[in-house]
Amino acid sequence: MGSLPRTALRHLKPARGCRCSQFGPRSIVIPSVRDRSFHSSSPQRTDGVFRALTEQRVRTPWIEAFRRQQKEQKDPSAAEEPQEVPKDRQLTPKRMNESYSSVVLPLAQDPWLLDTYLNSSGHIRLGTIFMDLDALSGIIAYKHTGDDVTTVTASCDRITIKHPLTEICDLELSGKVTYATGRSSLEISMQVARAPEAGKNTTDVDVLIDCTFTMVSLDPATKKPVNVNPLVVETPEEKQLFALGERNSKMRKERNKTALIKHTPNDLESDLIHAFWQKQLQYHDPYDDLRKPDNVHFMDTTRLQTATIMQPQNRNRHHFMIFGGFLLKQTFELAFTAAAAFAHAKPTFVSLDPSTFQNPVPVGSILYLTATVVYTDPPLIGPPGEEVDAESKYTRIQVRVESKVRDVEHGKSNPTGQFNYTFTVEKNIRVMPRTYQEFMMYLDARRRAEDVKQSLQEEGREVTPKMAEKSVTE
Secondary structure (H helix, E strand, C coil): CCCCCHHHHHHHCCCCCCCEEEECCEEEECCCCCCCCCCCCCCCCCCCCCHHHHHHHCCCCHHHHHHHHHHHCCCCCCCCCCCCCCCCCCCCCEEHHHHCEEEEECCCCCHHHHHCCECCCCCECHHHHHHHHHHHHHHHHHHHHCCCCEEEEEEEEEEEECCCCCCCCCEEEEEEEEECCCCCEEEEEEEEEECCCCCCCCCHHHEEEEEEEEEEEECCCCCCECCCCCEECCCHHHHHHHHHHHHHHHHHHHHHHCCCCCCCCCHHHHHHHHHHHHHHHHHHCCCCCCCCCCCEEEHHHHCEEEEEECCHHHECCCCCEECHHHHHHHHHHHHHHHHHHHHCCCCEEEEEEEEEECCCCECCCEEEEEEEEEEEECCCCCCCCCCCCCCCCCEEEEEEEEEEEECCCCCCCEEEEEEEEEEEECCCCEEECCCHHHHHHHHHHHHHHHHHHHHHHHHCCCCCHHHHHCCCEC
16 A cells, blocks of 8 residues: 655644544544543553552562573572561551551543453453452551561452442452461451542442451561561450451361361261262163253363463562462453353352462463362252252352463472352252262362351341342452
8 A cells, every 4th residue: 555645644634623534435533632642651551450559569670670580590489689587577566557558449430441340241350359459468468567578368268249339430449457466477358349439438338349368478588487566456346357367267277177188078978979979870870760961060071271371460579470369360260261151151259268379370380270160059969858949040159260380391280279269140050070089179169158158147248149130240
C-alpha cells in the first residue's frame, strides 16, 4: 500500500472536538486523546493486583535485580539482602490497629481498571481479588514484623463469600494482624466490602468476602523461623478476634495429627469406602440391572492439568520467587474451569477451604497444576443412617488443585502447595472414586466440607445457591 503525502495527512486531521472523519466511502473513527492517555511505556495496570498494592510488593525493576544477582553470583533462591536478623531486634508487643491497612479499588469509577478485573460475562474475576488480598496481607505482615525478616504466606485458612454483590461498585480491601503470640507465625484477617461513602463506616451487609491468611517470618539468611512481636489484646472485639485465631491454630494442629497421610480412615470412612466398592461391583455385574447413571462420573475423568513458565513480572518483593497471590489466581481459575467442565454448567464460588503453600516457586521454573473434582455434596453415597437428597437441584463441588515445580531442565519436581476450592452448580451431578488414592482424596475433601459447613452454620451466614445466582462475581 502506498503512503499518503503530508498534505493529505493534514486533511485527515479532524477539527477540534471532532472524533471522526471521512476517507473515501468509509467512516474512520479517530479516538479522542481524552479517551485514553498515551504512554511511551505501558502503564502499571496489571491483571489484578491494584497499583497501590503492586508498588509495595515490587520495589526494584527486574533488570536491576537480575544484574545484581549476576554480578554477585548469588543463588537465585536467595533473598535480595541475606543479612541475618539483628540480635537486638525489638519484640515489644504491638496493638492490632498498628498493622491495619486498607485500599479502595475504584472499580465503579475507573472503567480501565475495571477492565482488568472482569471476565467475558461481565463478572468480577475473583482470582484477581485473591491476588490483591495476598498482596495486602504482605503489607499488613511487614507493618507488624518490620523489614528485618522475610515473611511468607504459609496457608490460606479460608476465603468465603459472605454477602454476594449484586452490582459493580468500588471495593475496599482491609485487614490487620489478629493473632500473634510471639512465635514465628501470625494470622491476618481481611475483608472485601462495598466501599462506604465519605464519613460512613462499612456495615456487615456490605462485606463481600472475609478471609484469614497465616504468615510465617523467616531469617532472610538462614530461612529458619524467627520470633515476631506478640499482640496486645485490649477491647472485647480484639479478644474475640484473638480467640478465633487461637481456635484456628488448634484446628490446624488437629488436622495435621489426624491427616490421612499419617493415619488410616476411621470406621465411618472405612464403611464409605466399602460401600463405594460394592456400588462399583454392581455397575459391572452382568447379572445386576444397575448401571452407572449418566450423572455419575469417575474421579479420574475430571482431571485438568496445566504447565506454565514462571516469569519475573509475578515475582515477590525478594525478586527471585513468585508472588503467592499469583498462585492463588492460577489455581482458582483452573479449579473454576475443572468445575465447569465437570458439570457443563457455570460454577458459583463458595469458599477456598484450608490450603497450604508448602514450598516457594522460583522465577524461571515450570509450574505444573493438576485440578481434580474430589467431592460432591450431596454425595453419591452417604454415611450409614444418614439420608442423602439424591434429587437435589444444586450440587456443591470441591476441586483440589495440586501444584509442583521443576526447573527448566526438568530436574526433580518439588511440591509447592495444595488448594481446595468449593463451588455450587445448578446441576444434579456426582463424582465417584475408584482407586485407593482417590478414596483418600475423597475422604480428605469430605472432612473439609463437613468442617466448613459446620463453621458456616455456627456463624449463621450460609449463602444459599439462590443468593449466589444473583452475584456479579464468578
